[in-house]
Amino acid sequence: MTEPDSQQADRSGRAAMFAFASRGPGDGPRVGCFQTPHGPVDTPAFMPVGTQATVKGLTAEQVATTGAQVVLANTYHLVVRPGAEVIERLGGLHRVMGWDRAILTDSGGFQVFSLTAIRQVSDEGVRFANHVDGAELMLTPASAIEAQNRLGADLIMCLDECVGAQADYETSRSAVERTTRWARACKAAHRREDQALFGIVQGQLFADLRRQSVEELGELDFPGYAIGGLSVGEGHERMMETLGPTAAALPAGRPRYLMGVGEPADLLGAIGRGVDMFDCVLPTRNGRNGFAFTADGPLKLRNERHRLDDRPVEDECDCYCCRRMSRGVLRHLVMSGEMLGASMLSLHNLRFFGRLMEQARTAIGAGRFEAFAADWLARYRPGGETDKDS
């Protein structure tokens, strides 16, 4: 076990508040523990997404039962509604979410990519016509940090420029350089020692740009690094090709967070390459759409075949949904448009991702992650239901 990086505390004035201890090679799977002011985060960790300061349809207590130790909220969305100052005056994100474990806020950089139609990027920052009422919202490096200082998450993110998988070299290089300039400005603007500011590596699928981004951000000595600009349409193979050297180049003593991932095969591939943290809307969004993750692949609860099925979604799952509700019941709730179907499938799916992380940590600890991942993927059919489920 590597001891927490004490030099880090010395150089930056931060206490052991954000100490990260991990075991494993710099370029392979590793287990770790990241300390935050709201408790430890065992890594590899999956972060449920609560865009608007709520994991959709679930209480904080329910989210905690999935094993999550950190959840994500979104700066862009919260600045638009209800406003960072409102969250601050209501006691900050932890109080607003009723969640006493760690929280991470994204900076709004991903919305540069996802809300292309309503934003303009310049060196100064990103100007949005917001998605609620079209009012103008300007996010600069300084304002993105100020907003996150007000929101009060434990882990906060630099503003970055995320371009798509199709971006050409020049566009990607420009985004890397702007992301570095913005990271420097973000670090200068950051005011709270009880919040760890992460840099975000960009560079799309270009190995030299990823290297450049890692080097430039590394000089700024962040307590953690995110890898952005992946899972934006490039596919599993190319994601892994880019991810491997990028993760390996990041400082071994700091947590690595792959943003917006995702699919179980991507998670396992990334863990195998030394990534520590993940977030994705997949478990909750798919839950709301009537899909349940299982070790055999996703179930589509709308299917007629589930009508009279009194088995739980997964026998081996310990979530409230699997202990209390059958596939037939869930199908009825989904077909009837009942909120409970959406919330229970979200709960199960988050627990599925939580269990996957627990299993991965156990396997890494036992030195058998490669075999575990291979077995897991051999069973899992991403395309969905198979004859085994009929």
Place this chain on the structure above:
Amino acid sequence: MTEPDSQQADRSGRAAMFAFASRGPGDGPRVGCFQTPHGPVDTPAFMPVGTQATVKGLTAEQVATTGAQVVLANTYHLVVRPGAEVIERLGGLHRVMGWDRAILTDSGGFQVFSLTAIRQVSDEGVRFANHVDGAELMLTPASAIEAQNRLGADLIMCLDECVGAQADYETSRSAVERTTRWARACKAAHRREDQALFGIVQGQLFADLRRQSVEELGELDFPGYAIGGLSVGEGHERMMETLGPTAAALPAGRPRYLMGVGEPADLLGAIGRGVDMFDCVLPTRNGRNGFAFTADGPLKLRNERHRLDDRPVEDECDCYCCRRMSRGVLRHLVMSGEMLGASMLSLHNLRFFGRLMEQARTAIGAGRFEAFAADWLARYRPGGETDKDS
């Protein structure tokens, strides 16, 4: 304390399974306990409504925290979707709802009133063009009971003809007589001794028709009686005028259930007149629409005034919503269209109704119900927010 009516068991062959013991006069407020195969129901009792076999947005565990000992589901809706046979094959309503306390199913008689546009009533029964896909559904006294036998609630209801508050005397008399004929047919069709079949008193606002209905149903010796055809537009005063003599005329040793009520003033008025059980969609429907019940009157969480308010909906409430979430947070969730706002306000509202029942039982037990109800109503402003809340 009146002992359970042992003659009832002798005459009908029913065991003490549905014993009802109450304390109080036949025509005034009373506390009681109604035994069911799924536990006792302390009366006066409020039953949360779970039309489609789910109290909208809440788990069974959450519903139990509101103090509810019995919930309601709807035969008409469940016959339409997913079908009574599907519920039966999935283990019955208790298993489907994950609820181990008592359940009551309405018969579909109320849909005679509420779905006027898509139904035809004849002596044989009610023919619906169902609200989901328009397919024909025929509910007869025998089929309504057969469906309820399959659904498996503890308390089931006769099919009745519910006409509106505007119905004239002849229409109302005809509905009473048909309801009696149907009640006889329902009793003959009923097959399960572990389900108590309630008769439903009709007669609209006509005292002699209500008397006639009570007498005719009384001859059929039901283990409980519902009062239907109220809260259908007649207003509080006329509801109480009709309710008083109707409740008093019912057998003192059997529970009395006022269907579809409702407003706190109606609940207190009805409890004062000897009613034991209630159901209403108000707490959950209003919760979904952003309203919170409080002892001072309803709050409309959409109002700007709640934006920065970090107080709970009610200081004195012990529900999860009031312990964890402020008015400002709830306003954000409601304004953002988040499911959690709907479910948390539903939870609080159900707990508000549950606490009202607990307070009423305590007051009756202490012989001070009239004073309690007067004080309660003096504080409560049905019109909503007052300056006290600003």
